[in-house]
Amino acid sequence: MRWPMVILSKKSAGLLILSVMGMLMFSVFWQGSSAVVSHFGGQHVVMLDPGHGGYDPGTITNQGVYEKEINLQIAQKVREMLGPSGIKVLLTRDEDIDYVPNGVKGKQTKKQTDLNRRIEMAKEAQADVFVSLHVNATASGKQSGAESFYHYRSESGKSLAEFIQQELIKITGMNRRIAKPGDFYVINNSSMPAVIVEVGYLSSPKERQKLQQSWYQEQLSRAIAKGIANYFEAHN
């Protein structure tokens, strides 16, 4: 009688271990996926706008650095980082393109046509917020650091810009600027809270180096993603 019972209990022990392992794996998986789904429940939509693109390079430095490329790289990283939060992230462009149809002439008209399409995309997608990403430049080359701008009459735009800027200034070596009202076409013409984030200055030699590095782009993207998530958390 003893012999078969030992075998049985070994089998049961094995089965028990297997089922405990299975339950643990299931609960880890289940908790993981439910945390992703339940955090924001997929009801928040952000339209990220990598500034410029296509015919319009934005700032170009003597070293051949194109603003439009950095804007897109950062937008794609922000999307990646917001992925697990449940916030729906859309991009006005995911490649090097513009929205100016053939035949549209004139610098100003081309620029406005392009921007109007991006603003329209956010409206069509019923985005809650619009975040346009840029890199700054000045002739002197003395300025550096990130800046966030909002429409002076938009309380929620101001709040969004402040949440983003609060995270950006935590980055080591960053100037401690505050969010400011700004006069920009996209924030003046968006139907939802809109901000412009200038992530740094390509005219600053030191910052230009960092802006091209993925580790620095990741720091900027994490700050922007966190700022957006904090905004939705506060305005739920």
Ligand SMILES: [Zn+2]
């Ligand atoms: Zn720009």
